[in-house]
Amino acid sequence: MQIGRMTSILSLKTRNKKNLFSNSSFVFFIILSITLIFFDVKNIIKPSVIRSIIVNSIFLTKDFFVSNIPNIDKLKLLFVPKDDLVLEIKYLRKKIEETNLYKLKSGKLEIENNILKKELSLLPAALENYILVKVIADTQTHYNKSVIINAGQNMGIRKGDAALTNKGLIGSVIEVYEKYSRVLLINDINSRIPVRIGEKNIKAIITGNNTDKIDLLYLKDNVVFKENDLVYTSGDGGYFNPAIPVGTIKKENNAIYIDSLNDLSQIQYINIYVNQFKNF
Amino acid sequence: MLNDIKHFFTISFPTLSILFLIFINIFVSNNFYDFGQLFVFQAIFFWILYTPKLLPLPIILIVGVFQDIIYFSPIGSTALIFFFLVFLFDKYNKLFLEPSFVELFSSFIVLFIIGTVAFWGLNSIINLKVLPINISLVYEILLNLFFFPINYFFLHIFYKKLNLEIKKYKKNV
Numbered sequence: 005m006q007i008g009r010m011t012s013i014l015s016l017k018t019r020n021k022k023n024l025f026s027n028s029s030f031v032f033f034i035i036l037s038i039t040l041i042f043f044d045v046k047n048i049i050k051p052s053v054i055r056s057i058i059v060n061s062i063f064l065t066k067d068f069f070v071s072n073i074p075n076i077d078k079l080k081l082l083f084v085p086k087d088d089l090v091l092e093i094k095y096l097r098k099k100i101e102e103t104n105l106y107k108l109k110s111g112k113l114e115i116e117n118n119i120l121k122k123e124l125s126l127l128p129a130a131l132e133n134y135i136l137v138k139v140i141a142d143t144q145t146h147y148n149k150s151v152i153i154n155a156g157q158n159m160g161i162r163k164g165d166a167a168l169t170n171k172g173l174i175g176s177v178i179e180v181y182e183k184y185s186r187v188l189l190i191n192d193i194n195s196r197i198p199v200r201i202g203e204k205n206i207k208a209i210i211t212g213n214n215t216d217k218i219d220l221l222y223l224k225d226n227v228v229f230k231e232n233d234l235v236y237t238s239g240d241g242g243y244f245n246p247a248i249p250v251g252t253i254k255k256e257n258n259a260i261y262i263d264s265l266n267d268l269s270q271i272q273y274i275n276i277y278v279n280q281f282k283n284f
Numbered sequence: 285m286l287n288d289i290k291h292f293f294t295i296s297f298p299t300l301s302i303l304f305l306i307f308i309n310i311f312v313s314n315n316f317y318d319f320g321q322l323f324v325f326q327a328i329f330f331w332i333l334y335t336p337k338l339l340p341l342p343i344i345l346i347v348g349v350f351q352d353i354i355y356f357s358p359i360g361s362t363a364l365i366f367f368f369l370v371f372l373f374d375k376y377n378k379l380f381l382e383p384s385f386v387e388l389f390s391s392f393i394v395l396f397i398i399g400t401v402a403f404w405g406l407n408s409i410i411n412l413k414v415l416p417i418n419i420s421l422v423y424e425i426l427l428n429l430f431f432f433p434i435n436y437f438f439l440h441i442f443y444k445k446l447n448l449e450i451k452k453y454k455k456n457v
Contacts, residue, residue, distance in 0.1 A: 024336040024374045033341045034367050037348070040360030045410055051359055058353045066311060141310050143355050145320055146421050147407040150356045179356075186356060193411050215416055 149192035166277040172249035172265035198240040202233035217261040298331040
């Protein structure tokens with residue numbers, strides 16, 4: 005009796021519900037998605053223009069909402085006691101004097117340095133232009149490791165520029181939009197960077213696997229590494245300047261991997277090396 | 285005029301709520317937790333269940349492509365997973381009538397896990413390499429499952445406040 009009742013309830017349910025969408029529309033949209041994936045992976049379409057428009061509009065929308073939120077901290081600033089302001093002025097004056105002194109000292113050192121370089125007949129050093137940028141959207145997922153920064157064509161950033169912190173390399177610029185850029189991190193599966201390793205300057209290519217452990221590719225047989233050997237960019241291919249530290253060699257159960265010098269999941273500020281080497 | 289705007293806002297509310305969740309996922313939650321790209325499936329699941337007419341397949345395609353552009357995934361990959369999950373939901377939906385929240389939550393758990401595994405498989409195929417599965421993927425699933433009731437609660441409030449059920453009824457009539 006119970007089973008009979010259950011069967012009748014199930015049949016009632018099945019009878020009353022209709023399909024939400026037709027099978028043909030599902031087939032059409034699934035085929036459309038697969039076609040889009042194929043076109044994107046094979047680079048048949050170049051979606052950078054669409055990406056640029058969408059990324060710009062997203063951040064413009066975000067800026068619009070953020071700028072319209074009342075800033076309580078600014079209101080607090082309107083009510084500062086006079087004594088505090090006097091103290092602040094004194095402190096700032098002192099700082100200005102100190103800065104001027106440092107400027108004078110550094111100017112003197114620069115002149116001295118140039119004279120010494122001339123004496124030694126050294127070649128002039130390549131221009132090293134860095135732009136300090138902020139990570140405005142951490143778009144890292146389990147399958148993609150990239151971040152969006154708040155500088156783009158407006159700051160002279162170009163595709164292929166190196167992204168680094170004071171510790172070492174974190175990735176490279178792969179897409180440049182009008183006011184924003186996207187940095188592909190070194191642990192992304194699609195990242196490939198030519199490097200040299202240790203004191204023996206062994207050549208290799210590193211690639212990410214979407215984890216913290218970065219893999220080594222194209223190594224010669226019987227190459228031996230020491231634990232904590234430094235890995236740095238080789239400059240091969242002309243994209244990165246040579247000798248930018250990337251990470252250190254680590255060994256685990258006879259497997260070798262590279263441990264990045266930066267914590268790639270906690271990046272806030274990045275220096276973009278506006279690459280002079282590319283034009284070399 | 286004002287009524288037209290109100291009506292337009294009401295019928296586009298499911299889409300707007302999904303876009304809002306995408307924004308939350310990029311700018312707010314990513315600083316604390318990694319919900320992953322399938323986070324918005326929580327809202328898709330809710331609206332497909334209650335007002336499927338207001339969330340047609342082209343909108344799901346646009347949402348998927350939008351996410352792919354933000355997260356730099358191959359364009360179409362997220363949409364494909366969404367279609368697959370909606371397809372499963374559509375077939376599974378026939379089996380129950382006016383389900384309780386527990387039943388819905390169970391269906392969401394099953395669909396979300398299937399979606400995560402399918403997304404991993406799709407990315408592995410695209411990259412021609414078996415991608416590693418680590419603990420972060422498990423955390424991602426658990427976080428989404430934990431936040432589903434919260435999202436469901438808020439979406440249900442809007443669903444009732446905006447009388448979307450009546451809108452659906454009017455449209456069907």
